[in-house]
Amino acid sequence: MWDSFLGKRLKGCGYALKGALLLLRNEASIQVQAAIAVIMTFAGFYFEISTTEWMFQIFAIGLVLSIEGLNTAAEEIADFVHPDFHNKIGFIKDIAAGAVFFAAITAVIIGCIIYIPKL
């Protein structure tokens, strides 16, 4: 029983990893966010930010990448169920993008709080 339970969970992790790689390989918005994450990681080492600052920075990076990934999923579903122009599809895509906006603003504010005093 445990074998099949653990096997299923491991398989699930495999699909999730595959999804993360698909996002990184195919989605321009995720690639841009990932590039910013790499730059911010170098900045973190350069400015020798504290453990707490690292935690907030890593949390902000994870938040933006996660919401951006969900936004991509929402766009894909919208295009799949209704490939033609429709006001409702536009609304769905706009609010999904709005969710990314909230995450991005949060990350920018965290970045400003960490780095502005160090400049």
Ligand SMILES: Nc1ncnc2c1ncn2[C@@H]1O[C@H](COP(=O)(O)OP(=O)(O)OP(=O)(O)O)[C@@H](O)[C@H]1O
């Ligand atoms: N099928 C549609 N019906 C109505 N409005 C749409 C539709 N597709 C896109 N839009 C509008 O255009 C905006 C941008 O859509 P979308 O993100 O799919 O385009 P894109 O610029 O090609 O994005 P990406 O480059 O991330 O694929 C949406 O937020 C929405 O306002």
